[in-house]
Amino acid sequence: MSADNDIITVGEPMPRIAGIRHVHDHVVSVTWADGPRQGITENVDLTPVIMQYRFFQPLRGDIGLFASVQLGEDGHMLVWDNGRIDMAATTVERLTSESMTNAQFQAFLERHGLTLDAAAAVLGISRRQVAYYAKDRPIPRLVTLACAGYDAWQARKAA
16 A cells, blocks of 8 residues: 555644734734635634733733734744744634624524523623624623523523
8 A cells, every 4th residue: 555645634724814914902803714714804802812821921011012913834823023922823713713793693693582681681791782792892702602602502402
């Protein structure tokens, strides 16, 4: 058996970012080059990772440094400070999956037949916040995760 034609695949390929742009604070606009989000541009809040790991401490209080973000290694990572600080595209993709657009939030409400009042009770937020998120306000990560938890809970109940 010849090993010349053998292809070994280990897990999913790493996501690749085609473009990056600083939006504000610790939010970047990411355009995906490969993977399930290929061709999509979305804003990603990197705050949860930046505040969690000591490695990113220089980025916490220096928005100028954070704004200098660039692509590294063929789009497989973000880099700052000439490569001294980096973040894998897989981390960015994970944070993206923990975020929700206003359209996705509206679909969540419709999928579960939730009124503004019912959604407020389910998610533990005010009716006004539900209305804002269904319209045009950025949706916090905690609300996104609460929606995912509610989806999973409803799926378990249905099974």
